[in-house]
Amino acid sequence: MAINMEITALEVYDDSKLIINQLLTEYKVRKYDLIPYFQLVTQLLQKFKVITLEHVPRKENQMADALANLTSSMTLGEDKAADVLICQRWVISLITKMILDNTNIISVLLVDAEEWRLPQIDYLERRKLPDDPKNRSEIRRRALRFLYYKGTLYRRSFE
Template sequence: MAINMKITTLELYGDSKLIINQLLTEYEVRKDDLIPYFRLATQLLQKFEAVTLEHVPRKENQMADALANLASSMALGEDKVANVPVCQRWEISLITEMLLDDTNIISVLPVYTEDWRQPLIDYLEYGKLPDDPRHRSEIHQRAPCFLYYKGTLYQRSSE
């Protein structure tokens, strides 16, 4: 997404000291199943003029810890496939042309149901607010915390 938005300087914060140091080439990538991810990350990082990589201990970043735990709980074997339903328009896009053949892929399918995000998407994309004054005020207040980009709603970071 940062590449598509023509961002030239990138600051990355990660809770894995091993991964950050591998990307900084201070540590060698020894696990064969991580090498394709390392290559992909390296290719992507080369597209920026300046990149800062910084380790944030998990104790200092509970959100990153929760996401890391979710990702590790979804780890699959080579012969396993998992379909994870996601709410309408919330899809995880993979850069398939950059993925190597030996990379595992998790398929994600959208679920076409109305949820709390749809009014935010309608407001951010079309400037449309709900008819109910209470919901109208709520959407107006919450919208600055989100970014709608290429069909996906992202929550803005406070950093």
């Protein structure tokens, strides 16, 4: 959005010290599935003349936390307007199409037969639960923290 608005100076605040330090290249990105995100953000940051990256501890970030909780709990139709902006698109795929037209990013992870995600995906996609009552309640409880969209399991978070 900032790129589309032709903003040249951007201040970025995040409550994750790890992410800020990775973007400042003080820490290395070790998780392979996060490398495409890191590369994309690095390319996006190059589009600005001035960038400020700053860590904000969570206890000092209560207002932003409250807004993030509010926006994640709201759903509006496309024709509706609200005071709080809601983005209902997947940011990475949208930005990848806009910025990286000639680049292919593929992340592959082999799934083990005993993979913990399989029962979670079965429940989110087909509402199928295992026979064991303990596992059933565990999967239902965990389902609130995940979203299954177009073949990918996403963990819900405030970021």
